[in-house]
Amino acid sequence: MTDTTTFPEVGTRVRGARVLLSDVVLDAHGPADPTGHARAESLTAHLDRVGPRPTGTPALVEVLDRAGLSGHGGAHVPAASKWRRVLAGDGHLTVVANGAESEPVAAKDGTLLRQRPHLVIDGLLLTAEALGARRAVIWLHGDDRGARKALRAALAERPWSPSAPAVEIVDGPVHYLAGEASAITQAVAGGPALPTVRRRPEPGAPRTLVHNVETLARLALLARGYPPSGTRLLTVLGDGRAVVEVDAATTFTELLVDLGWAEAPQAVLLGGYGGLWAPWTRLAGLPVDEGVLRGEGLSLGAGVVAPLGAWACGVKQTAGLVAYLASMSARQCGPCVFGLPALAESTLALADGRRGAGVDRLLDDAAAVEGRGACHHPDGATRLIASATSTFADDIAAHAAGRPCRGTAEVWPGVSR
Amino acid sequence: MSRVVAGSRLRVDPVACEGVGLCAQVADRVVELDRWGYPVLAADLVDGADVRAARRAVRACPRRALWVEEPDASS
Structure with a gap:
């Protein structure tokens, strides 16, 4: 545990114009159903606000390139390079709007689908038209009834169009890996929703393009000639969760002060449970800007910001997160099936200050797992552990020396103490 | 003789x-x-x-989980 520090005075709040959604407060876990009322934008309101949807053409790839649009699902892959890979192939194409936000804290995609369903549908149809897709699918987390309801109502409002494929809404499983792209690809082709390894594709093999729903909403604005927006959608954990759209120049201090944090946290988990810890001293003055954070070896991932209170124990918190990730393996790949429980056990041993537990053993276990799954699920756990060992280095040294602290873990969604 | 393409790798699914x-x-x-x-x-x-x-390993695998991947000629 570190000493409690107070926030410095914050001057003018840095707030850009909101282009995607209005801020909402949600329960601490579960689907993105707001505690207050937030109505989905109707088709008429949508068209009044942003104008009619242009037709999608392959030339749109240049617009995406110039705008530097990258994936907002977490991996930040440039959208234009995904398009070019698709354009190079020739099999039947399915485009997927990925709204299955499976990180237990994340709720910005669910919020976007509830507030601006038409913007996401526009992005999906533009992509389908531009790339000549046969199918257009919106993929949801299995328990996200609110998003499904908003989307069905939105689709019912739309006139039939001969140029664009009909939009299918598909419910994925209720699982941490429900939003994993290779699992979605396999599922929309009729297989199980489980991650797969892509061997070299055969010529003429069916193609699938998966874009995050926020990426598609931004694409729908860019295609209409809007300038690239400098905002970020974030889900911030606190008293419940807040989904906010802030200017990317907003610092983490400004963000938390604005959301009513009276006391500085000791560290922040960025991106999600498979994300990275960063000490508050390092993060406080940094902006919520992916480019700047990447330069610091950090990433906003799926836009999750989970501050850890000064009184909590980061080692215990990490042990709970790794146990959660181990429980959420797809149980397909040996290194993940056996490796993640071993990692969870050695993190817990460290938190409990058991004999023989230490950072070396933990990092050894992590190295044995890194990069060896069909998907990046095990890598999320190993990166989380590596960031914990540097962020909580002093605590870890104390725990390893048999002096576990009296701090407890905070109660976070899905994580048992 | 086996041909060696630079950058060839044995891969596992x-x-x-x-x-x-x-x-x-x-x-x-x-x-x-x-x-x-x-x-x-x-x-x-x-x-x-x-x-x-590597080719022996590919042939030996009863799960057909291994393959030799040569670097993409186009990239």
Whole structure:
């Protein structure tokens, strides 16, 4: 545990114009159903606000390139390079709007689908038209009834169009890996929703393009000639969760002060449970800007910001997160099936200050797992552990020396103490 | 003689792999087993002996989980 520090005075709040959604407060876990009322934008309101949807053409790839649009699902892959890979192939194409936000804290995609369903549908149809897709699918987390309801109502409002494929809404499983792209690809082709390894594709093999729903909403604005927006959608954990759209120049201090944090946290988990810890001293003055954070070896991932209170124990918190990730393996790949429980056990041993537990053993276990799954699920756990060992280095040294602290873990969604 | 294409790699599909371990028995110069019995593969196949070993491993796998990947000619 570190000493409690107070926030410095914050001057003018840095707030850009909101282009995607209005801020909402949600329960601490579960689907993105707001505690207050937030109505989905109707088709008429949508068209009044942003104008009619242009037709999608392959030339749109240049617009995406110039705008530097990258994936907002977490991996930040440039959208234009995904398009070019698709354009190079020739099999039947399915485009997927990925709204299955499976990180237990994340709720910005669910919020976007509830507030601006038409913007996401526009992005999906533009992509389908531009790339000549046969199918257009919106993929949801299995328990996200609110998003499904908003989307069905939105689709019912739309006139039939001969140029664009009909939009299918598909419910994925209720699982941490429900939003994993290779699992979605396999599922929309009729297989199980489980991650797969892509061997070299055969010529003429069916193609699938998966874009995050926020990426598609931004694409729908860019295609209409809007300038690239400098905002970020974030889900911030606190008293419940807040989904906010802030200017990317907003610092983490400004963000938390604005959301009513009276006391500085000791560290922040960025991106999600498979994300990275960063000490508050390092993060406080940094902006919520992916480019700047990447330069610091950090990433906003799926836009999750989970501050850890000064009184909590980061080692215990990490042990709970790794146990959660181990429980959420797809149980397909040996290194993940056996490796993640071993990692969870050695993190817990460290938190409990058991004999023989230490950072070396933990990092050894992590190295044995890194990069060896069909998907990046095990890598999320190993990166989380590596960031914990540097962020909580002093605590870890104390725990390893048999002096576990009296701090407890905070109660976070899905994580048992 | 086995042709060696620079940058060739032995790859494993970890979903198909069940940790049978025959690969490490027939090709120990390019496959090691981790503590749970799953293969850890050499970074690159550097000479003809590596390539022959990799092909033995591919043939030996009862789960057809291994393949030799040559770098994409187009990239």
